[in-house]
Amino acid sequence: MKYFYTVLYLTVLVFIVIGCDSEQSTDILSYNSPIDSTGALSGGDTTIFDASSHAFSIPAPNLSAAALEKHLEGDVEFEAVFVTAPAVVNPGLGPIYNNITCINCHARDGRGRPPGVDEKFVSMLFRLSLPNTENEEAGKSPIPVPGYGTQLNNRAIYGTPAEGTVKIEYSEQPLTTADGTRVHLRYPDYTVTDTYQPLPEDIEVSPRVAPVVFGLGLLEAIPEKTILTYADEADVNGDGISGKPNYVWDVVQKRYALGRFGWKANQPTLLQQVASAYHDDMGVTTSLFPFENSTGQSQLKENRTALEVSDEILDVVTFYVQTLSVPARRNVDDPQVKHGEQLFAQAQCASCHIPTLRTGVLPGVPSVSNQTIHPYTDLLLHDMGPGLADNRPDFHASGSEWRTPPLWGIGLVRTVNGHTNFLHDGRARNLMEAILWHGGEAEKSRQAVLEMSKTERDALIAFLESL
């Protein structure tokens, strides 16, 4: 709320100062400028001015007192650590799971990464499925693997076998840009190991790191018809870029709905996203997913009848991720950054990473409604080529299609999470590697970046780091 007044104050001040002597204003305003002519207010009125490691964790400044209260309740639950039942505090973990609390994967509401050498898996997991050979029609939900379901749970409560783990091996391959600069990309190889029972050989395995959780209410508030205006599945306009909506099963509405969240846009709402994370990642049941994730497997000793997380908690956690603020851009007036922004558009990056969208009304969440935002996404699926393919279809998403991830806040990941691992499995070790992994529909853009001079590539990165 304080920030609201900060912005209000600065807004008033700007008008006054501009009115009398614009030179006087420069040192005060710096990047705190509330005038959004440069697109600094990434999250509209939910934007926060913070470049510290707290940048992803601050409640939207335009929440009402009651909404802030609800947000803070959700914050507590987002950090709740689950333990083996029976217990006085937070029972219901597992029996098989990937982590014990939301915040461990989404550290500081930020981005996960693959484990380093000798590290355990913390913020990365693997989806599993059997090939869908019965129906050539797209739009089928992934087929669970008997004894495993659709996710490899690599941890378990005491005395219960975990499903297995994954060995990651990287191999380096060089790439040379037009000006002769050598870049190395690391190619991951994933092998499921230490399985508790035999695993079919033809399973599909898809690695996923935890995505950031701020700004999600704004994305949920973008009208479906706005998203569909960017869809061009058959590439009618011939720009080589399709843009395909995913339609996925909505367990509340009991119908197919536009997918918006997840690396393959396989979740239609934040409520369902949150409930599925409780269920799939922690083995915690809710009214949306009332049966344990180990149902039908030997790990399940007793089917607890009571839901492990109430609708009330589910509601406040959903609200929490809907109402985190989006950090403002920094250095928007820097000439190098401005140059990079032009290059971003010239290389057609902005064809999918749409800079500016307008939200509609998200019922019950006025703070994210009717906002002009700069998420740099179209929320649509695009074929990223064989290099990035996980070869695991998910509803309408093919094995090589991914949802355009939002880029807002990407320049602060290093500060917040202490790493610069990007893409769905964190294979890219910096932003340039992430760009150079783009293939398929983005192949022309990748070529454009390879053709750039070092000065231009540096400018492009400076622009991304300003987001």
Add this chain to the structure above:
Amino acid sequence: MKFYKEVTTKNIWTLFCCLLLTFTFIIGCGDDGDDEPDPTDEAYDAATMLNDFANTVVLATYSDLDSKAGDLLAAVKALEVDTTQANLEKAQQAWIATRTPWEQSEAFLFGPVDTQGLDPALDSWPVDHVNLQSVLDSGDDLTVDYVAGLEDTQKGFHTIEFLLFREGDQRKADDITERELQYLVSTIMNLKDSTSQLRLAWAPEGENFSNTVASAGEERNAVYPSQSAGVQEMVNGMITIADEVANGKISDPYNEEDTTLVESQFSFNSITDFQENIRGIQNVYMGKFKSDGQGLNEFVSSKNTELDSRFQSEVQKAIDTIGAIPDPFRDSITGNRPAVQAAIDAVSKVQLTLEQDILLLVQGSEFN
């Protein structure tokens, strides 16, 4: 993160101040004859403050934590060899001594403690009692590697606390089993590994995160490209713990009248824990741990001496007011509610001043 809880009247006050300041600008802007530069408009060089924060406060606190963890390990090894009541009490005291720098360090929970997963490894709550008992009942070899592979809810401060104290200081040395002793030694070795890792992550001979903070704003510092970001980090860390103490650690058990929600409930060390958290704020603000450096207080007083002295006294008052809650805290949440409420109010005041005055001052200031 749960801060920025507002009090409406305070916001109106803030708004009023903003408008007042704006009015001052309006008056100031036509006044070309005034050549005297306002000292508050000059860019502030925060390099010394950031350096002293990183080294004199953070690294020194982590070094002390690591050293105290070593003492705790030695004490528990002595207890394993000779399981007497006197040795148990020494181990309990060593736990409390280790807790002190840890709680103070909660005023700066960012950087490696977070990105390397050390906060959950050291300080997860609640304890997974079912799993812990299963492990103790099993025939598993309780090596340090084995314990390292267990969940964070079966190791770290609170699991150690549970094994050493059980309920208050009623634990009898005779009741401690062989398995519990083995588990204690291994889990404290694991804790010591974490504290060493944390110290090295900040130390010049290790990953030197101290330098990352100290060099905020220097060229090629990608983590803190500006001094302003570094100073924001300092203030946000203090806000986070003030909020945690006021609205979480004290308020949650107080509002629910539920002793199961009390931090450090096995050792009855809660009140000391809360005080150490606020002392952590004091350390950051004054730039001190065992030695003195340049703190945020110098920056604040250069802009607003009244604010500086007010905040210093608010912090001390919060420490004193928490200390006035009768021990143990778990009984006071029902038996001495006015004393607990006074502590909540005192810490909330610290939080409000940080959010509404000091952070605003930092955000409105130019740094080198």
